[in-house]
Amino acid sequence: MENVETMMGRGRDAIDMIVDTDSFKEGTVGAKTFDDPEFGPGAVVGTAKLDGQDVTLIVSDAQAFNEKFPVVYAGIIGMEEGYKMAQAVYASLAADADKPKEQKRTLVLIVDTPGNGPGKVEEIFGMNKATGAYQLALAEARLAGHPIVSMVIGRAISGAFLCHGLQGSNILSLDSSFGTMIHVMPLTSISRIIKKDLETLQELSKGNPVFAAGPQFFYALGGVEEQIDKVEGMRPAIIEHVKQIRAAVAAGEDDKLGPWGRGTLGAERNGRVVRPKVINLMNQEFAAVAEKYAPSR
Amino acid sequence: MPKWNDIQEQSFLESDARARAVGLVDEGTFTELAGPFDRFYSPHLETLGEAVEFDDGIVTGVGKIGKTPVFVISQEGRFIGGSVGEVGGAKMVNTIRLAVEFYDKLVAEHSDLTDEEKPVVVISFETGGVRLHESNAGLLAHAEVMDQLQKARHKVPVITLIGSKVGCFGGMGFVAAATDAIIMSEYGRLGLTGPEVIEQEMGKEEFDSSDRALVFRTTGGRHKYIMGDCNVLVHGKVADFREALGKLAGLPVSEFEKMRRIGSPELVEKQLKLVALAAEMQPKDARDVWAKAGNADAATLDSKPFDEFVASVKRLEV
Numbered sequence: 001m002e003n004v005e006t007m008m009g010r011g012r013d014a015i016d017m018i019v020d021t022d023s024f025k026e027g028t029v030g031a032k033t034f035d036d037p038e039f040g041p042g043a044v045v046g047t048a049k050l051d052g053q054d055v056t057l058i059v060s061d062a063q064a065f066n067e068k069f070p071v072v073y074a075g076i077i078g079m080e081e082g083y084k085m086a087q088a089v090y091a092s093l094a095a096d097a098d099k100p101k102e103q104k105r106t107l108v109l110i111v112d113t114p115g116n117g118p119g120k121v122e123e124i125f126g127m128n129k130a131t132g133a134y135q136l137a138l139a140e141a142r143l144a145g146h147p148i149v150s151m152v153i154g155r156a157i158s159g160a161f162l163c164h165g166l167q168g169s170n171i172l173s174l175d176s177s178f179g180t181m182i183h184v185m186p187l188t189s190i191s192r193i194i195k196k197d198l199e200t201l202q203e204l205s206k207g208n209p210v211f212a213a214g215p216q217f218f219y220a221l222g223g224v225e226e227q228i229d230k231v232e233g234m235r236p237a238i239i240e241h242v243k244q245i246r247a248a249v250a251a252g253e254d255d256k257l258g259p260w261g262r263g264t265l266g267a268e269r270n271g272r273v274v275r276p277k278v279i280n281l282m283n284q285e286f287a288a289v290a291e292k293y294a295p296s297r
Numbered sequence: 298m299p300k301w302n303d304i305q306e307q308s309f310l311e312s313d314a315r316a317r318a319v320g321l322v323d324e325g326t327f328t329e330l331a332g333p334f335d336r337f338y339s340p341h342l343e344t345l346g347e348a349v350e351f352d353d354g355i356v357t358g359v360g361k362i363g364k365t366p367v368f369v370i371s372q373e374g375r376f377i378g379g380s381v382g383e384v385g386g387a388k389m390v391n392t393i394r395l396a397v398e399f400y401d402k403l404v405a406e407h408s409d410l411t412d413e414e415k416p417v418v419v420i421s422f423e424t425g426g427v428r429l430h431e432s433n434a435g436l437l438a439h440a441e442v443m444d445q446l447q448k449a450r451h452k453v454p455v456i457t458l459i460g461s462k463v464g465c466f467g468g469m470g471f472v473a474a475a476t477d478a479i480i481m482s483e484y485g486r487l488g489l490t491g492p493e494v495i496e497q498e499m500g501k502e503e504f505d506s507s508d509r510a511l512v513f514r515t516t517g518g519r520h521k522y523i524m525g526d527c528n529v530l531v532h533g534k535v536a537d538f539r540e541a542l543g544k545l546a547g548l549p550v551s552e553f554e555k556m557r558r559i560g561s562p563e564l565v566e567k568q569l570k571l572v573a574l575a576a577e578m579q580p581k582d583a584r585d586v587w588a589k590a591g592n593a594d595a596a597t598l599d600s601k602p603f604d605e606f607v608a609s610v611k612r613l614e615v
Contacts, residue, residue, distance in 0.1 A: 068576040079572045083565050090562040118490040118498045123515050124583050125575040126526050128489040132471035133559035139447035159468050166440035184432035194429050210341045210431040223437045259440040272434055275387040278337050282330045282391050289328050293359055293366040295414040
């Protein structure tokens with residue numbers, strides 16, 4: 001059933017639904033302030049309280065337009081946006097540099113983005129670096145102990161989802177009744193490019209989640225930890241996942257979190273079952289020859 | 298498989314992924330992991346009734362250069378454009394993970410481990426990113442690779458090679474950018490959005506994807522070298538890539554930090570200066586940026602003989 005209340009294009013509204021009432025301070029993360037309103041307007045960053053704790057918010061804003069880089073609108077992440085998001089992550093790391101691993105502040109990513117900046121200027125200067133920089137910063141923060149919860153509220157498309165979301169410790173998504181879109185390409189486009197008729201693909205996608213579009217398919221592959229069926233459910237679910245992530249960090253079980261952890265989840269949910277077989281065999285094969293590659297003493 | 302000596306003289310561009318993998322490391326040292334005899338192919342291609350390859354279009358393994366263990370990942374553009382799916386993605390991710398685990402083990406066992414005895418990872422990219430036949434699994438594999446690259450930081454250097462026909466685009470475009478060092482030939486191309494998609498977004502007047510010279514000016518090895526996005530530009534033979542790789546393998550990992558373009562707050566600030574320049578210049582063509590870098594001969598820079606280009610080109614400083 002279609003949900004009347006779609007959250008698409010409502011990144012800023014989602015902030016208020018998630019954090020403690022009136023606690024969001026836009027443009028400040030730790031000691032860093034973002035003072036230029038024209039800098040990376042497609043990315044909203046700031047600090048709020050969640051259940052009384054400081055959290056960094058990083059939100060794609062589908063209502064913004066970047067005057068300097070006209071390919072950036074409707075939630076697209078451009079070069080400025082990517083680096084601004086990375087700055088917010090590094091500022092969070094710096095703010096808690098002296099705190100023990102279990103007490104690092106949470107980062108909440110609110111995800112509603114259709115893509116990375118696709119322009120000529122972007123390619124000349126290297127859009128790949130901007131999105132890569134943000135992902136490395138997120139991975140560094142996660143490995144340092146910061147819980148990162150990605151909350152998909154609208155579109156999480158292909159490279160933009162890799163950029164803004166997939167490095168999270170855990171990923172939550174509003175379910176498909178909200179029109180939430182998680183995919184690389186719609187099935188119609190895939191059908192055209194790989195030259196398979198749409199009906200065949202639709203039929204196959206019932207049994208194999210690997211190419212179909214939607215949060216339920218990513219859930220089956222372990223790419224999304226939990227689906228949320230009402231907007232009021234976002235806040236308690238995020239609070240609960242932060243607790244679980246902190247418990248895993250405290251227990252030294254970092255491997256249960258992030259992309260590697262979701263790989264394991266993908267096998268448990270029967271979505272990606274060949275991956276662990278490949279990994280196990282490679283491990284055995286390397287163990288058998290490792291001595292040859294170690295220094296001789 | 299051609300003889301090792303013959304591979305050295307082959308064009309990197311024309312070689313297949315396995316010849317590149319074998320030829321990059323010392324003769325007789327390459328052990329393939331999850332190779333074609335293990336018959337790991339994509340179950341998803343099979344479901345769709347498509348042809349499969351028993352290596353899923355990616356060669357992974359380990360070899361040596363001198364005393365340095367070299368973990369090799371080599372993508373095959375001739376199989377579905379080098380695209381990344383569940384199996385190939387897992388091979389890529391786990392090769393980096395094995396290198397990090399091997400590093401941890403060696404450091405724990407040998408208090409006197411030298412820099413040249415520490416492992417490195419080398420990735421020869423030939424890909425447009427996600428394989429659409431299994432797009433969701435391919436996407437998730439990309440995230441795993443980025444995670445492993447960060448886990449390798451300050452331990453195992455990861456070196457990118459780009460000198461293939463397909464180049465390195467899509468999600469793999471930022472994977473390459475996130476590695477420590479990038480070696481390219483002038484035939485290599487690196488970017489995020491492929492030329493056809495830019496044309497579709499901006500119109501043919503702004504960007505004509507059939508204009509080969511324009512495409513190379515925007516994403517090719519020479520341009521990336523000027524922008525500082527490629528650290529070393531080499532001639533096109535396998536031996537040339539091997540020589541450049543050999544010079545880097547064995548360096549202390551701290552030296553690799555200096556070659557990076559992203560991966561720290563300081564580097565983000567540096568990149569933002571470039572973005573400010575982009576906003577100010579709004580270049581119509583990469584040549585505008587080459588001129589800005591101080592190249593008076595920007596109009597003819599892409600047709601200069603290679604050695605002359607490398608000797609005289611001015612790289613962009615901000």
